Amino acid sequence: MQNGRIIGFMLNETELIEGCIKNDRAAQQTLYNSYCRKMMVVCLRYAKGIDEAEDILQEGFVKVFNAIKNFRQEAKLETWITRIMVNTALNAQRKKMYLYPMVDVEDLHLPEQEVSLSGIHFKQLLELIQSLPQGCQVVFNLFAIEGYSHKEIAELLGISEGTSKSQFARAKSLLQQKLLKESTYYERYGEGRI
Amino acid sequence: MERGEFNDLMKDAFKDAEVTPSENVWTNIELDLEKADGGDIRRRLFYYKMVAAASVIFALAAGSAALYVLNTSLRAENQQALLTESQSKNTTKDSEKILEASVSAESNSNQRTEPMVLEKGRGEENNFVGNNNDTEKRNTDFENEGRKTIHKSATSNYNQTKTNSSLASNKMNPVNTNSIAQEDQHLTNQNNDRNVNDDQMVFQSHSVKTLSNFSSPKRLNAIDIKQEKTDVQPDAGALLLAKLAQREQELQGEEKENKKEDRSERLWTSLGVAAGAFSAANTSVSPPSNSSIGTSNSLANNVQVANKQAKASGSTYSVGINIGTKLSNRWIIQGGLNYMMQGSDYTSNAVVTSPDFKNFGVASLNDLARESFDAQLVSTSPYQVNNILQYINVPIQTGYILVNRKVGVQLNTGISTDLFLQNTLTPEGGNLDKTTQGSGSESPYRTVNFSGLVGTEISYKMGQHYRIALNPGLRYPFSSIYKSDVGISASPLTFDVGLRFRYIFR
Numbered sequence: 001m002q003n004g005r006i007i008g009f010m011l012n013e014t015e016l017i018e019g020c021i022k023n024d025r026a027a028q029q030t031l032y033n034s035y036c037r038k039m040m041v042v043c044l045r046y047a048k049g050i051d052e053a054e055d056i057l058q059e060g061f062v063k064v065f066n067a068i069k070n071f072r073q074e075a076k077l078e079t080w081i082t083r084i085m086v087n088t089a090l091n092a093q094r095k096k097m098y099l100y101p102m103v104d105v106e107d108l109h110l111p112e113q114e115v116s117l118s119g120i121h122f123k124q125l126l127e128l129i130q131s132l133p134q135g136c137q138v139v140f141n142l143f144a145i146e147g148y149s150h151k152e153i154a155e156l157l158g159i160s161e162g163t164s165k166s167q168f169a170r171a172k173s174l175l176q177q178k179l180l181k182e183s184t185y186y187e188r189y190g191e192g193r194i
Numbered sequence: 195m196e197r198g199e200f201n202d203l204m205k206d207a208f209k210d211a212e213v214t215p216s217e218n219v220w221t222n223i224e225l226d227l228e229k230a231d232g233g234d235i236r237r238r239l240f241y242y243k244m245v246a247a248a249s250v251i252f253a254l255a256a257g258s259a260a261l262y263v264l265n266t267s268l269r270a271e272n273q274q275a276l277l278t279e280s281q282s283k284n285t286t287k288d289s290e291k292i293l294e295a296s297v298s299a300e301s302n303s304n305q306r307t308e309p310m311v312l313e314k315g316r317g318e319e320n321n322f323v324g325n326n327n328d329t330e331k332r333n334t335d336f337e338n339e340g341r342k343t344i345h346k347s348a349t350s351n352y353n354q355t356k357t358n359s360s361l362a363s364n365k366m367n368p369v370n371t372n373s374i375a376q377e378d379q380h381l382t383n384q385n386n387d388r389n390v391n392d393d394q395m396v397f398q399s400h401s402v403k404t405l406s407n408f409s410s411p412k413r414l415n416a417i418d419i420k421q422e423k424t425d426v427q428p429d430a431g432a433l434l435l436a437k438l439a440q441r442e443q444e445l446q447g448e449e450k451e452n453k454k455e456d457r458s459e460r461l462w463t464s465l466g467v468a469a470g471a472f473s474a475a476n477t478s479v480s481p482p483s484n485s486s487i488g489t490s491n492s493l494a495n496n497v498q499v500a501n502k503q504a505k506a507s508g509s510t511y512s513v514g515i516n517i518g519t520k521l522s523n524r525w526i527i528q529g530g531l532n533y534m535m536q537g538s539d540y541t542s543n544a545v546v547t548s549p550d551f552k553n554f555g556v557a558s559l560n561d562l563a564r565e566s567f568d569a570q571l572v573s574t575s576p577y578q579v580n581n582i583l584q585y586i587n588v589p590i591q592t593g594y595i596l597v598n599r600k601v602g603v604q605l606n607t608g609i610s611t612d613l614f615l616q617n618t619l620t621p622e623g624g625n626l627d628k629t630t631q632g633s634g635s636e637s638p639y640r641t642v643n644f645s646g647l648v649g650t651e652i653s654y655k656m657g658q659h660y661r662i663a664l665n666p667g668l669r670y671p672f673s674s675i676y677k678s679d680v681g682i683s684a685s686p687l688t689f690d691v692g693l694r695f696r697y698i699f700r
Contacts, residue, residue: 023231025224032220037212044213054219061219062226122211125204144201145208172200 013077020068028065035078036061039085044126045141046089060088086146090156093138120182128178132171139164140171232438239431245596245603249650253666253691260689263473264507271505275541275576430601459598461699464516464530468665470690472536473507477684503559503581504682508538510690514587524595526604532587534612536686543576545626556619556626559638559680578622583639583675584615589647602653602661610669612643638680645671653696665692 016034019027039060043053063084071080129137138157142148143164148156150164157164479500514532521527544557554572556579591608616632617639633641649667656662669688676682 023227025227028227029220029224032223036219037214040213040215041208041211045208050216054215057215058219058222058226061223062230065223065227066230120207122207123213125207144204147205176200 014073017068017071017073017077020065023065031064032061035081038078039081041122041126042082042085043089045129045145046086046093046138048130052092056085056089056092059092060085063088086142090138093134094157120179124182128175128182131178132174135167136171136174139167140175143168144172235438236435239435242597242599242601242603243431246601246652249603249652249666252650256666256668256689260471260473260687263475263687264471267473267475267505267507271502271540274501275543459520459698461519462517462661462696463699464518464663464694464696466514466516466663466665466692466694468510468512468667468690468692470510470688471507472510472538472669472686472688474505474538474684474686475507476687477505477682479504479682500559500682502540502542503579504676504684506538506540506581507686508536508581510534510536510688512587512690512692516589516694518593521592523598526593526595527591528593528606529588529590532589532610534585534587536583536585536688538581540579540581541576542579542621543573545572545574547572554626556621556629558619558629559676559682577626580620580622581617582620583617586613586615587611587645588613591647593651600655602651602655602663604651604653605649606651606665606667607646607648609672610645610647612645612671612675614639614641614643614675638676638682640673640675640677643671643673643675645669651694653694659698661696661698663692663694663696665694666690667692 016027016031020031036057040053040057043056043060044050047053047056060081064081067084071077129140132140139153142153142156143150150161150168153159153164154161159167512532512534514530516528516530518526518528542557545554546557547554551572558579558581587610589608589610591606593604593606595602595604597603614633614637616630617637618628618630620628631637633639647667647669649665651663651665653661653663667690669690671685674683674685676684
């Protein structure tokens with residue numbers, strides 16, 4: 001109960017959106033509490049650490065509250081918020097990508113063995129994704145998890161489609177190598193480390 | 195590249211993944227939002243100031259326009275009064291001569307003279323009804339002479355005019371030849387007293403005119419009150435800005451309270467009074483042939499009476515109750531019931547008499563427009579008449595809320611059903627009786643009329659349930675306030691400033 005009004009789960013999504021449109025701080029906080037944990041994962045996938053992810057999360061939610069009056073409820077609210085978070089993350093990453101330009105990768109060392117993700121905690125996967133080079137990390141997230149095509153990624157990042165493909169291939173290769181290393185480690189020492 | 199199993203596995207791995215961010219994130223978001231709101235409030239404050247300034251300018255412009263129109267019509271009225279006085283003198287001279295001729299003719303024929311209405315400078319509107327050809331000829335001569343002397347009489351001695359006019363009005367009673375001498379003697383004895391009365395009447399007439407010229411400060415005062423009200427706004431804004439800069443927490447509380455207010459003002463009632471002025475400068479008098487005004491045998495005099503009464507501008511007062519509700523966040527609808535009084539002063543130089551010339555009354559449209567009007571108009575020295583029209587108004591208005599905070603700004607427009615109650619004519623000077631006429635077939639005024647309303651409302655919230663509002667507004671009747679068969683088109687433009695106390699139910 002806040003300011004005499006029942007907030008939180010008793011408000012449905014439409015009421016929550018209306019509250020946010022009216023700049024009702026209680027409604028905004030409720031919306032934030034509902035989605036911040038999922039969105040933190042999105043931000044972590046694009047960031048190199050927690051601090052950077054929280055910066056993206058903060059900036060993203062401010063954008064959400066400022067733009068929520070334009071939300072037409074044609075898509076799910078979660079999808080819409082995720083898109084804003086991804087765009088915010090891309091804006092943050094674009095600056096860095098000037099420092100670390102993406103180039104086509106010629107030699108890929110794909111492991112012969114198929115890598116399994118079963119039994120691997122998502123936090124470990126996050127660490128692996130964060131360890132990828134800047135360009136690879138962004139392209140991998142956009143293609144493998146967000147579901148963008150290479151053409152769309154090329155337009156989004158201002159790179160060629162070929163670069164996007166090669167960056168993804170490189171990211172996949174690196175991840176598979178690391179996952180393979182991790183799985184070998186598990187086989188040898190068990191899952192106690194995780 | 196096809197999306198393989200690896201990608202799907204990756205996607206699934208993050209499907210229900212959640213990581214709790216630190217509490218600082220929300221605190222920082224809140225601070226960012228507060229900053230954004232602060233900027234927004236500054237922009238809104240600027241906007242409110244602009245709206246308030248526009249409202250004040252609108253009210254001042256409307257007031258100035260009304261004042262200008264009113265003054266112009268009063269000036270025209272004064273000029274017309276001067277002209278009328280000179281005409282009156284001329285008519286008096288004519289009537290004296292005609293009366294002498296009449297008496298002479300009557301003496302010869304030993305017959306009773308018919309009642310007559312005097313008319314100046316118009317051969318076709320023959321005033322004198324007699325059998326004697328010589329008398330008619332002399333009458334025409336006198337009229338021609340009268341036409342020549344109009345310009346001279348305009349600058350002639352004012353008191354002389356009044357005296358002659360007074361004499362004329364006294365001498366116009368129908369007389370029997372045998373009683374003429376006695377009647378004249380009696381009238382001569384009364385003349386001195388009457389002249390004194392006339393002087394008083396003229397003096398009062400000028401006094402009232404002078405007062406009516408100074409009626410404009412009343413309206414200016416009303417506008418000044420509005421200005422004082424709106425001048426408070428920048429202080430409130432500055433205070434709000436200071437609060438914003440110093441204590442963001444306090445601002446947040448205020449914001450929440452304001453939002454609460456938005457939600458709470460859904461239904462209200464208000465009690466209000468209004469005062470202002472109306473101008474009938476756009477009035478036109480063109481009596482149709484079937485009108486009593488037009489068919490009377492003294493057309494010019496009738497038109498003059500109609501002109502003065504219908505074109506008189508004056509002040510308006512109203513009191514009423516209203517009830518309103520919100521249609522949406524910005525739109526409202528409100529209606530009510532008002533009692534309105536419109537008072538105007540004009541100078542008349544005629545009275546109505548019964549056919550036997552025993553009873554006298556104020557010459558007004560009420561008599562002239564009556565189908566059964568059988569009395570006569572007689573010219574007199576000018577005297578002041580106060581005409582009060584009373585209406586019941588049923589207004590219904592829609593409003594758009596520009597600002598809905600502690601200070602509210604709203605634009606209103608709508609229509610009002612005006613139900614005419616009665617009009618009261620009060621002659622000043624004491625010799626004639628006050629007359630009141632209600633609505634109906636005998637009245638020259640429309641019983642039901644419709645007016646367009648437009649105005650602004652600047653309000654201030656005084657508590658959870660109360661608002662005080664200042665309402666400058668314009669009212670314009672869609673059709674003439676007179677019946678169509680009267681032959682007068684008058685749609686007086688009214689500007690008034692209302693003060694309303696609003697009680698908010700929820």
